[in-house]
Amino acid sequence: MTIKTEAVQLADNPAAFFDHSLTQMQSIDRKRLQALQLEAVKYRFGQLYHQLPKLTQLAEQQGLTEVDDIDDINRLAPLLFEHTMYKSYRQSLLEKHDFAKLNHWLDGLTTHDLSAYDVAGCDSIDAWLALMDEKSPLLIGYTSGTSGKFSLLPISKTEYRKWGQAFRVLVLQRFGEARGKVKHLHAVYPGYRAGSSTQLRANAAVIEHIVGDESRFHAAYPGSMSADLHYLLTRVKVDTGYRYHSSTSPELLKMLERHEIQEQRKPAHLKAFFTRKSKELRGERVLIQATSNLLYEMADAGLRQGVSAVFDPSSIIVTGGGAKGTVLPDDWRDRVTEFAGTDHLQLFYGMSEILGAHGMCEYGHYHVCPWIVPFVIDPNSGEALPRRGVVSGRAAFFDLLADSHWGGLRTGDKITLDWDGFCECGRQTQRIIGGITRYAEEEGGTDKINCGA
Amino acid sequence: MSDNPVVPLIIRGQIFTDNLVPMGGRGGDLTFLTPDVNQYLDRLPLYDPCALDNLDSISYEEILDYFVSLGQRLDIKTNRHMQQAYELSCHTAPATPAVLAGSYASIPDYFQRDYMRDMVEPCVDVAQLAGLVDSGPRASGRRVRLRGYGVRALHIIGGNSPEGVGITLLRSAFTRCDSIIKTPSNDPFTAVAIVRSMIDMAPDHPITRHLSVAYWKGGDANFERAIYHPDHLRKVFAWGGHSSVEHIEKYIKGGDIELVLFGPKRSISLIGPQVFEDDALLQEAARRAAFDIGWQNQTTCVNSRITYVQSGTDSAGVERANRIAAAIYEALLALPESVSTRARHTSRDLQSWLQPLFLDDAYRIFGCRDNEGGIIASQYPEPVDFGDQLTDRIANVVPIDSIADMLQWVNHKTKAAGVFPEAYKEEVRNRLFRYGVQQMFSLGFVNNGTVGGPQDNMEVLRRMVDWKMDEDCSSLPFNGFSPPR
Incomplete structure (x- = not known):
């Protein structure tokens, strides 16, 4: 098999390429992986260049139009989309529910033709997304940033499926351990069961690829989160007066008021939810996905009542950190694992736009998924920094899995990447040294006061 | 640490360079050393409000004279404090060195007599800032005397443009306030340079003796809890809107200290x-x-x-x-x-x-x-x-x-x-x-605004003082508890 054929296999189905084994994913020879990634990047560029109008334009502007121009991975850096690409539509289109124009805008970012879908009758964001979910090959996901503007991500059903297969491996397995037969798993999730945000869309993948049955997915709020409500919440956050905006319907305003009451009750509700689930699922194998502060609160409440080792020892806890301003005690992990009865607590670093999650090893470093090609970008010049040594800068990634949208993304995160070193944990992949920050926070800085800021 | 510049703490004419702690340095910014303000809490606030009385002895014309002389001393070609501040600001300011040089060159313009008169006279009766002014008999027969009293103020200034320092100093002096200027990390230098030039020129002048310049990291809870106290602080003027006051709103809530926000706009x-x-x-x-x-x-x-x-x-x-x-x-x-x-x-x-x-x-x-x-x-x-x-x-x-x-x-x-x-x-x-x-x-006059005009919908000079009233009712008969007719 030639390296080109192998590279196509890596890109087209990463989970299968590594035989659905986390140990294999993280043990691939680094030189070989780099060669594969270069070929795979060329494969994707060649495949998508003419099919994605925004990529075509960007490539032409950058004078990079031939696959063979990419003779080095860093040559791809000018073609990585800014994370703002996915919110570069006109906000007024979303506000006026002009979904035909939004589809037209999305058409520049996906290989699928969205012009055929009649969305003129959609009178809400929910209605538009439901119609697209049903009829199109896409599951358009949104993320709400701090800017008050949604990112809209044209991720396809096929891409989600492949990602689900890979996610299963990342979540269920531990590096260095052989895959064994596992018993049924229950997922415990302290949020909504469904919705169109990329975060909530992942629940469907958890059900399909990880727990296997809807009945084993336990959400604190069994319903669906409305995208219209979410949009309103995002706007109200940056502009408190927005709730009275002319585009806010009375029904939506009612929904907002109900949501605000629900939010007030949330701490008590979640506490009761965890208490109930730790009784119902006692001794069962569970997967808990939650922010670290929620996990800690759950554990602390349980341990204070003398409850510990609640679940099966093969249970899994997944967290992305996100203590949201609260400072947790140093031993928060120990408290959580003591309560839950499992020592399998996995932290991930990832982002909605990239179909991958970089798992933290026991030494506190994030190991890059082998189908995600990392870049470190000079934050000022925007150029890719050399791929050697230990380098700090803006994180960018190319997601090889993406086959109907462009996988190249420049994030707003500041990372430090060790290109040459090998981690004591034994994983062969490159590592992102722990401690990732947002450039936006740094630029605002403390004490930089401007009258026009 | 020895290579890092020292930004002195100035308290009412005295210059301090001891108890240094490193500051700044985020995101590749310049690190500078400045005295730890926590060590000066006993003297940074003006504990006795009557200490402002000495400003009453100087006339409006004297204040103008003072700043005209100061303006002549702020020429960056000859003033070494200004030269140093400019050089250091090149590392921290958002503007480029050439633009910053233009800004520094224009600082003396703020201290031209006509400019200052335009800033003050259309806005407020200067006599009312110097003492009680009899506004004549009212229809009811009362006599009312009014004064805008200078207060103990704290100014959180912006660092995007050095002009803000000049405006703050002028406003403070004309309103006969005692002002503590809290500098920002994007310009901790300019205010210090101008106030040091004042000390060089007139170390014991009441204007010099009622200005302090300090840098501390916004959010220093121990210090801010102490400094933002209604017993020794009356008003806070903050540029940069919410971001400059998010740490302190908890200390001044309830209106015990008056908070005046400028921008951001x-x-x-x-x-x-x-x-x-x-x-x-x-x-x-x-x-x-x-x-x-x-x-x-x-x-x-x-x-x-x-x-x-x-x-x-x-x-x-x-x-x-x-x-x-x-x-x-x-x-x-x-x-x-x-x-x-x-x-x-x-x-x-x-x-x-x-x-x-x-x-x-x-x-x-x-x-x-x-x-x-x-x-x-x-x-x-x-x-x-x-x-x-x-x-x-x-x-x-x-x-x-x-x-x-x-x-x-x-x-x-x-x-x-x-x-x-x-x-x-x-x-x-x-x-x-x-x-x-x-x-x-x-259009085209962005740099040439009317200085005497309102800022952010406010008459700032009038807002900076506390308006006090003395009613003389001695010409009226005392009625005891009977309602007035």
Whole structure:
């Protein structure tokens, strides 16, 4: 098999390429992986260049139009989309529910033709997304940033499926351990069961690829989160007066008021939810996905009542950190694992736009998924920094899995990447040294006061 | 640590350089050393309000004289404090060295007698700032005497432009306040340099003796709990809006200390349809618009971010707006170095918003590629969604059919509107003021605002003092508990 054929296999189905084994994913020879990634990047560029109008334009502007121009991975850096690409539509289109124009805008970012879908009758964001979910090959996901503007991500059903297969491996397995037969798993999730945000869309993948049955997915709020409500919440956050905006319907305003009451009750509700689930699922194998502060609160409440080792020892806890301003005690992990009865607590670093999650090893470093090609970008010049040594800068990634949208993304995160070193944990992949920050926070800085800021 | 510059702490004429702690240094910024303010809590606040009495002995004319003399000493060519501050500011200020040099060169202008008189006299009766003034008998027979008393104030100043320091010093002196100036990390130097020049000139003068300049990291809870106390602080004036006071609002809530917020604000330009009748007029509009965008590299709140052009919004109208956008871009590049330069590097946040625009036929982009600034010309009647982040002389030109089209984007955060031609103001003025614009000027005069005018909808000099009243009722019969008739 030639390296080109192998590279196509890596890109087209990463989970299968590594035989659905986390140990294999993280043990691939680094030189070989780099060669594969270069070929795979060329494969994707060649495949998508003419099919994605925004990529075509960007490539032409950058004078990079031939696959063979990419003779080095860093040559791809000018073609990585800014994370703002996915919110570069006109906000007024979303506000006026002009979904035909939004589809037209999305058409520049996906290989699928969205012009055929009649969305003129959609009178809400929910209605538009439901119609697209049903009829199109896409599951358009949104993320709400701090800017008050949604990112809209044209991720396809096929891409989600492949990602689900890979996610299963990342979540269920531990590096260095052989895959064994596992018993049924229950997922415990302290949020909504469904919705169109990329975060909530992942629940469907958890059900399909990880727990296997809807009945084993336990959400604190069994319903669906409305995208219209979410949009309103995002706007109200940056502009408190927005709730009275002319585009806010009375029904939506009612929904907002109900949501605000629900939010007030949330701490008590979640506490009761965890208490109930730790009784119902006692001794069962569970997967808990939650922010670290929620996990800690759950554990602390349980341990204070003398409850510990609640679940099966093969249970899994997944967290992305996100203590949201609260400072947790140093031993928060120990408290959580003591309560839950499992020592399998996995932290991930990832982002909605990239179909991958970089798992933290026991030494506190994030190991890059082998189908995600990392870049470190000079934050000022925007150029890719050399791929050697230990380098700090803006994180960018190319997601090889993406086959109907462009996988190249420049994030707003500041990372430090060790290109040459090998981690004591034994994983062969490159590592992102722990401690990732947002450039936006740094630029605002403390004490930089401007009258026009 | 020995290579890092020392920023002294100044307390009422005394200069301190001991108890140094490192500050700054985030994101590659300059690290500087400054005394730990926690060690000076016993003397930084002015505990006795009657200590302000010595300011009553100096007249308005003497204050003018004092600052005229000071202005003559602030020439950066000869003043070593100013030279040092300029050199250090080049590492921290958002503006480029050439633009900063222009700003520093203009600092003495603030201390010209006419300028200062324009700042004070139209706003407030100077006699009322110096003592109780009898306003004559009222209809009821009472005599009322009024005075605006200077107070113990704290100023959280901005670091984007050194001019803010000059304005703060003048306002403080004319209102006979005792002021503590809390400097920002993006300019901890300029205020210290000017106040040190005051100490060199007149170390024992009451004006010198009522100014303190300190840097501490906003959020230093131990210190801020102590300094923001109503027993020794009456008013806080904060530039930069919420971001500058988020740490302290908990100490001043309830109104025990009066909090006055300036900004942050954004400004706009409006160009009337008349300019399309005459190419010379169009070119003039473009040069004026470019100046208001590029002055000081668009680091201040009065700089224009969005230029609305009443060009029409059909394809011919959009083309007309594009024509003026192109002319503004050319004029931006032609601005002299002391006014505006290419950016050291375009703001990262803004850069990331720009990339998608180059791939979108909803915009035409002039420049914006190489830190030289540029114009984003909207091809439909809407500004970009990230207008608040426009900086480094990148602005947005938006075609409109009528003024009614753009009012939805005007609000209380819209500080100033530069308008051209003058006659166009008649059409737009009332609606812009009603919707939130605070001041209007002739396009191209961004650097030449009326200093005596209101700032952020406030008469600041009047706001800086406490208005006190002494009622003399001795000509009226004492009625005991009977209601007055």
